Amino acid sequence: MSDDVAALLLALATENAELRQQLASAQDMLMETAIDAGHLHARIEAVQAERDAWRDEAERLRTRNIRTG
Secondary structure, X not given: OOHHHXXXXXXXXXXHHHHHXXXXXXXXXXXXXXXXXXXXXXXXHHHHHHHHHHHHHHXXXXXXXXXXX
């Protein structure tokens, strides 16, 4: 094997290792983002449930005030 071919193979192996590391980092960030998105989704659902409960309570009070007013 000539020195040029060996150097090319070494360069390709090095680039491959660097790309694999970048891919692993990107996958880690993607997982973290997915977990954060799941937490945000759960929080949004909780806030919407609270909003709905407050809305129901306001409607109940409005209806009661109309009857007693």
